[in-house]
Amino acid sequence: AQTVTQSQPEMSVQEAETVTLSCTYDTSESNYYLFWYKQPPSRQMILVIRQEAYKQQNATENRFSVNFQKAAKSFSLKISDSQLGDTAMYFCAFMKQVKPGNQFYFGTGTSLTVIP
Amino acid sequence: DTGVSQDPRHKITKRGQNVTFRCDPISEHNRLYWYRQTLGQGPEFLTYFQNEAQLEKSRLLSDRFSAERPKGSFSTLEIQRTEQGDSAMYLCASSSTWLAGGHSYNEQFFGPGTRLTVL
Numbered sequence: 001a002q003t004v005t006q007s008q009p010e011m012s013v014q015e016a017e018t019v020t021l022s023c024t025y026d027t028s029e030s031n032y033y034l035f036w037y038k039q040p041p042s043r044q045m046i047l048v049i050r051q052e053a054y055k056q057q058n059a060t061e062n063r064f065s066v067n068f069q070k071a072a073k074s075f076s077l078k079i080s081d082s083q084l085g086d087t088a089m090y091f092c093a094f095m096k097q098v099k100p101g102n103q104f105y106f107g108t109g110t111s112l113t114v115i116p
Numbered sequence: 117d118t119g120v121s122q123d124p125r126h127k128i129t130k131r132g133q134n135v136t137f138r139c140d141p142i143s144e145h146n147r148l149y150w151y152r153q154t155l156g157q158g159p160e161f162l163t164y165f166q167n168e169a170q171l172e173k174s175r176l177l178s179d180r181f182s183a184e185r186p187k188g189s190f191s192t193l194e195i196q197r198t199e200q201g202d203s204a205m206y207l208c209a210s211s212s213t214w215l216a217g218g219h220s221y222n223e224q225f226f227g228p229g230t231r232l233t234v235l
Contacts, residue, residue, distance in 0.1 A: 004158075033222070044120075045159075045207070045226040052221075091158045095222065102222055103172065104149070106158030 006107035021077040023092030033095040040088040120227035136194045141210030151207040205229045
C-alpha cells in the first residue's frame with residue numbers, strides 16, 4: 001500500500017521569507033508522480049507543482065520548487081519570497097499508474113500561515 | 117468552461133435520508149474522480165470513472181454509496197440512508213492524460229466540493 005506522510009501539521013513564515021514543507025512517501029512502485037496541492041481557506045484545491053519520478057531534475061514553478069530525493073522517498077516543497085496569498089493547506093500527493101487508470105493518495109496536509 | 121463545478125455546495129440532511137451530489141467536469145476531460153475529505157485530513161479516494169465506465173472503487177465506498185457517470189459527462193454521487201459519519205466534504209476532480217517523451221502525464225483539477233452535514 002502507498003502512504004504519504006506530512007509530519008508538520010502547522011507552519012508559519014514571515015512574509016518574504018522562505019519556508020520548506022516536508023513530505024515522505026512509501027511505495028514499491030518505480031514509475032509514479034508526486035504533486036503538491038494548495039487549498040486556500042474555503043476555496044478549491046489547485047495544483048502547485050508536479051514531479052515525475054523518472055526525472056532527476058527537481059521541478060520548479062516560479063517561487064515554488066521541490067527537493068525530490070527518490071532513494072529517501074522524500075518530496076519537500078520550498079516556497080521562496082512567501083506572500084500572504086500563500087496562506088493555505090498544502091497537500092502532498094502520490095499517483096501511481098494502474099492500468100487502465102491511476103490512483104492518487106494524499107497526505108494529511110500542512111497548514112501554512114504567512115505572517116505580515 | 118471555467119473548471120470543475122459541483123452542486124450543491126452545501127447540504128444539510130437528517131440521518132437516514134438520501135442525498136445526491138452532482139459534478140460537472142471540465143468538458144474535454146475523460147477521467148473523473150470522487151474523494152471524501154474530513155476535517156484535518158487529506159482527500160480520500162472514493163471512485164474513478166474513465167468516460168462512463170466506473171473503473172475503480174475504494175473500500176471506503178460502502179453499499180450505501182453509488183456513483184454514476186451517464187454518457188461520460190457529468191457524474192452523480194448518491195448516499196443512501198445517510199449516517200452522521202458521512203458528514204464530510206465531497207470533492208470531485210477531473211483530468212485528461214497526454215503522452216510526451218514516452219511517458220504519460222495526468223493532472224487533476226478539483227471542484228469546490230460539496231459539504232455534507234448529517235444531523
